């Protein structure tokens with residue numbers, strides 16, 4: 225257990241990482257220090273090769289570092305074995321990747337539900353949670369389609385729904401808009417921003433995209449594996465995508481229960497309507 229979970233969701237000190245190809249070193253991070261507070265919408269920018277993905281992968285416990293201190297949610301990531309890392313990722317972190325990384329033979333709903341099933345939830349409950357999040361990202365009507373039957377923007381929304389379905393405190397998104405046209409990318413970033421506001425989920429996003437940088441509550445600029453600039457500003461509130469939602473600030477369990485209740489009521493109404501028509 226680390227010391228910084230009260231103040232920082234991410235706490236990095238003196239982080240070093242060098243890749244080796246044979247005897248050739250490829251330095252990626254040089255003594256990087258960073259603190260991210262809970263609820264931040266932080267964007268890591270920097271040229272290709274500056275170390276953005278390496279940073280996200282280490283924070284996400286996907287890769288190890290050579291030296292330094294890495295605490296995420298107060299947990300010492302570098303001190304974990306691979307089984308502990310897997311469990312930590314599954315219960316605490318949602319990932320959104322540039323290439324969506326959806327399972328091609330699963331429907332959108334199954335892709336989102338899968339992560340809940342890995343967490344030990346039943347298939348039925350997982351499917352209900354998946355429906356809830358697909359609605360939140362405004363593609364609830366497309367849950368039956370497989371990834372190859374969806375546009376890039378829709379696939380990335382499935383990936384965002386999947387990232388949120390595990391109820392993580394932190395979402396790491398590596399170039400989430402890089403494969404999208406600029407309008408679709410802007411919609412996606414506005415959606416992520418709105419989810420950050422509504423649910424308080426912390427986002428750490430790597431991007432070259434000027435629209436993403438503009439949306440940043442905090443912009444962290446990397447060059448040659450070091451932070452060269454980091455500034456904060458209060459961003460413009462995003463245009464609302466889903467008007468007002470009375471359940472905005474309820475905990476996940478309650479939101480899902482409300483969602484299931486509404487679905488049951490609407491099914492019952494439909495059944496009653498059908499019976500009346502038949503009689």
Ligand SMILES: Nc1ncnc2c1ncn2[C@@H]1O[C@H](COP(=O)(O)OP(=O)(O)OP(=O)(O)O)[C@@H](O)[C@H]1O
Pocket residue numbers: 243244245250251252270271272273274275276277278279
């Ligand atoms: N598996 C690897 N083997 C060798 N070198 C690597 C490997 N992964 C990354 N690197 C090197 O580490 C440095 C940082 O790479 P990283 O992928 O973190 O950069 P990035 O900022 O994400 O770049 P991009 O914007 O192109 O995605 C680069 O010099 C890169 O060549």
Ligand SMILES: [Mg+2]
Pocket residue numbers: 276277278398
């Ligand atoms: Mg990268």
